[in-house]
Amino acid sequence: EAEVAQSPRYKITEKSQAVAFWCDPISGHATLYWYRQILGQGPELLVQFQDESVVDDSQLPKDRFSAERLKGVDSTLKIQPAELGDSAMYLCASSPRGPSYNEQFFGPGTRLTVL
Amino acid sequence: DQQVKQNSPSLSVQEGRISILNCDYTNSMFDYFLWYKKYPAEGPTFLISISSIKDKNEDGRFTVFLNKSAKHLSLHIVPSQPGDSAVYFCAAATGANNLFFGTGTRLTVIP
Numbered sequence: 342e343a344e345v346a347q348s349p350r351y352k353i354t355e356k357s358q359a360v361a362f363w364c365d366p367i368s369g370h371a372t373l374y375w376y377r378q379i380l381g382q383g384p385e386l387l388v389q390f391q392d393e394s395v396v397d398d399s400q401l402p403k404d405r406f407s408a409e410r411l412k413g414v415d416s417t418l419k420i421q422p423a424e425l426g427d428s429a430m431y432l433c434a435s436s437p438r439g440p441s442y443n444e445q446f447f448g449p450g451t452r453l454t455v456l
Numbered sequence: 457d458q459q460v461k462q463n464s465p466s467l468s469v470q471e472g473r474i475s476i477l478n479c480d481y482t483n484s485m486f487d488y489f490l491w492y493k494k495y496p497a498e499g500p501t502f503l504i505s506i507s508s509i510k511d512k513n514e515d516g517r518f519t520v521f522l523n524k525s526a527k528h529l530s531l532h533i534v535p536s537q538p539g540d541s542a543v544y545f546c547a548a549a550t551g552a553n554n555l556f557f558g559t560g561t562r563l564t565v566i567p
Contacts, residue, residue: 382560383460383462383557383560384500384555386554389554434499444490444502447492447499447500449499
């Protein structure tokens with residue numbers, strides 16, 4: 342069964358360092374999402390791509406976060422510099438193109454701990 | 457501002473009984489609602505959905521009810537099984553693929 346792949350699964354870093362997360366969506370899925378889930382809360386959308394274009398990055402802290410999906414397939418989310426408040430689970434999801442497909446398929450996530 | 461709310465952080469149910477998880481929303485523009493289940497160390501997995509043109513959708517042991525006038529939906533699991541123990545997230549969308557999630561309810565099914 343096709344799955345969304347994410348790496349690394351866990352990342353521990355010190356504040357002010359740079360971190361990067363990678364996501365490979367399900368083959369053929371045009372839409373890719375990055376979510377942040379703080380402990381005890383639901384996932385919150387950071388950025389949404391349609392193919393290689395950013396559709397929504399209104400909740401992305403652009404002073405320190407960046408995301409790209411250069412070839413419209415896999416994607417990288419970067420934080421530089423990391424802050425203590427960035428400790429969270431970072432989830433990637435993908436969905437097929439089409440307005441009727443609201444079901445998003447999630448990867449296992451990257452748990453980030455900033456010390 | 458939390459547009460989707462799950463006011464019960466946890467719920468314990470005896471195996472074989474019914475589990476009822478509740479969700480409220482504030483945005484009347486939401487037209488599609490979903491429930492996701494999440495096990496520890498895994499990403500959420502889609503469970504069941506309902507369009508705003510319906511008031512009930514059933515899939516096996518899982519049924520979702522939507523009350524648009526009250527801006528409320530619920531997930532019923534009958535009968536509950538120990539393997540159903542997980543965190544359940546309610547989510548809502550405006551049809552543009554953007555999901556707004558609730559804070560989750562941790563369900564524990566006691567054998």
